Amino acid sequence: MLLRFPAAAQESPFFVTYTHHMEEPGNLDLEFSTTNGVPRSDQRAYVAPYIELEYGVTTRWTSELYLESQSTSGDSAVFTGWRWENRYKVLGREHWINPVLYIEYEDLNEASRIQKEIEGGGPDLTSPNALLTPTRDHELEGKLILSSDYHDWNISENFTLAKNFSQSEGIEFGYAFGVSRPLGTLSSARDCHFCRENFSLGAELYGGLGSTLDFGPHNAAHYFAPVISWTVSDNSTIRLSPGFGLTHETNPVLIRFGYTYEIQGFSQHVAKLFGSKR
């Protein structure tokens, strides 16, 4: 049934950095992603899969729901919680810098390792799941997203602050910067899978900035990650990113993989199911 829906996948290649490009109203993105940690000597390898439902509420408001889990080698597989985020594009028109406000509620446990953002010092990558899962984090997170399109380049900066209401950690901070560009800027008339226009390349730099109790980039995880996205068809995009840990608080390598399927006019399809004639 899904295959009959027309769609227009043109996803940002970033995994962590947000741009000002919003989901089109009424469209739904289904995303299946994993964050895979290659361990240091004192860590274990893990796979952290997550599902993301991204819906365009209006032209300037996008809402997303995440369900996430994690499986650690030689340990266990656990459900790590959910997140609900909302992004609002402040200005109605395109400017040199386009601000977007972001607010997210998280109900996670400490075993969460998808690392959609890094705040404070970063996640605990050494303790066993049995020790981490009982500790729940009810967290409110805000971001200021600044994003610019300069010719075919996108340059984005995200500044994060997060307050965990379950623990006395102060307010934690984080950052993400990203630059990306499509490989081809003209569209060919024929349908093709491997045309240059279907690929985007870029790089992200993201990490934690400590908290109000201990502010600064020291003792925090920081990653540099090249990113590539491939628009496989009108409605499908694949993204890949090998991230390289820059500090001891990281995994040496963090491999991210994502598949996105976009459904255009999702809200109308749902309305029809419930008898709407519009």
Place this chain on the structure above:
Amino acid sequence: MSKVGFLGLFATLLATPAFAQNPQYQPDPEWRPPVETVARKNPLTARPELAGGGRKLFIRNCAECHGRDGAGMEKKHSADLQLPVVQQQSDGTLFWKITNGNAKRGMPSFSKIPELQRWQIVLYIRTLKPVQTSE
């Protein structure tokens, strides 16, 4: 204007609403680009063969609301791009509208599409109706 030309124009004006899927479309008077943008020329005008790529992009990104033939959809209040009221707008105006969208009317911004591809869409929109005058 010759008699034949006048009759042709008259027939076109009569026929357009009959075939358009959203003949009631009225542009948003407040949706106006800055003056310097109106005068922007399409850098691909000399390469009409690129309109084929514009068609592909149009079907991917625009047809959901404007229809594959660009005639608009009444239920979505989307513009009939074949109407003279659209075709008479300059290339720069159409480019600006694709780039910025119009939140008030539910038209999203398509600034995520590379700049030259947005110009390709403008090229294709011109094929929906013979080019008339510009602003």
